[in-house]
Amino acid sequence: MELTEYIARNFARIALGHVTRPYPYKDDHVFESEADVRPPRVAHPVFFGSYDWHSCVHGWWTLLTLRRHYPKTAEAHQIVALAEETFTEAKLAIELAYLDRPTARGFERPYGWGWLLYLHLEAERHADHEWAARLEPLAQAFAARLRDYLRVLTYPITVGTHFNTAFALVLSRRWALGRDAGLVALIDDWVERAFGDRSDYRGWEPGGDEFLSPVLTAALLMAEVRPQLSFAPWFEALVVANGWLTRDCRPVFVSDRSDGKIAHLDGLNLSRAWCLRAIAPKLEGNEVEGLLLRLADQHLETALPHVAGDYMGEHWLASFALLALLRE
Known part of the structure; x- marks a missing residue:
């Protein structure tokens, strides 16, 4: 797709x-x-x-x-x-x-x-x-x-809404690469301190108004900070070994797209697809790579029909659909 x-x-x-x-x-x-x-x-x-x-x-x-x-x-x-x-x-x-x-x-x-x-x-x-x-x-x-x-900022903000630290750092770090080595180093050091020792994710995801996955957004950030050899075991310990990825990472249901907060859940499906697609190449050759791509397709297929419709979602969902489709 x-x-x-x-x-x-x-x-x-x-x-x-x-x-x-x-x-x-x-x-x-x-x-x-x-x-x-x-x-x-x-x-x-x-x-x-x-x-x-x-x-x-x-x-x-x-x-x-x-x-x-x-x-x-x-x-x-x-x-x-x-x-x-x-x-x-x-x-x-x-x-x-x-x-x-x-x-x-x-x-x-x-x-x-x-x-x-x-x-x-x-x-x-x-x-x-x-x-x-x-x-x-x-x-x-x-x-x-x-x-x-x-x-x-002593601690990362790991909610699935606008205050999420990892999402902003993914975009900011991409901007800084090749332009501001000091900012890249500052981000990378902060990320390792914030997320480097995390494992066995057990968050109560999804939240009722989230458009970001707290764990997958952090994982995407780590995938961009760490080399593949050290990222793969970190990801395994985070969401694979404990079964979260296969058990809980499923497309979410949106009950009312005219409610701005509940409409966020369409964005969660799209942002998960983006994260899963972007993380997968860092696991090339690992059997988990195929699983990530299949889950990404499931989330995209669920959300794409709802990018347009009610203005509560229409004013922003295309951006997240585009992130996922381009693997930006």
Whole structure:
């Protein structure tokens, strides 16, 4: 199951329909005074759509990624025109200025940080436009925040929602590779201390509003930090030997897609598929590799029909479907 032009064009139309849709919008804002009461577009002239800031960021990652893979489609031309209109120095300067507020220290931490860095990484792949150069100051600002955060974050946050540490570090580390050796080293050292001794996973997964698997997200991070020879036995001790992978890693049921929290479970199926597909090559030659790929296909087949439908899922699910289909 891979990305096709048909799927790509459908995903592009979905994302084009929400990255500039201003409402409904869930604001992540600490009010300092009455003067702070303003429409989201005023504070976030770039990322004001898609229900919330972080979803708009990865909606744009979705659009740029699809444009790279299928540059000749009608949707790709629409993406370019909208990106030129959106990623201007003036608008991005306002996004950057927002971070200077003392009460914005925890703004979108860490989920939105990771996605912004990943968007910048994707923008760099479009050398025919200046999007990456314009996004660079914002990316560097979030990278600096991440460095400071890891120096004070004693324990990983292992919930399956936006506060999950491992997910943000997967995206951030990919951005830092070949660009910021110090940040890569800081992440790798922190990851080994946080997850290196973990084994025999017995978490109560899935949670009712999770869109990330706490254990598989951490495992994907470890797969990218560790060489294969040391990752394989770690993974075996984590979820294989105790039977969790075969017993509990099954597609989850979504009872109400109009409920924003319950709709997260479609994302759990998709993010699990992404993790399983990305981890599998690190177990090449191991019988577990085939199991991971079969489980990934089961999760994808369950979730893909529900990427579009109710706006509570539609404003973000295509990004996670794309991660899984591309094995990004």
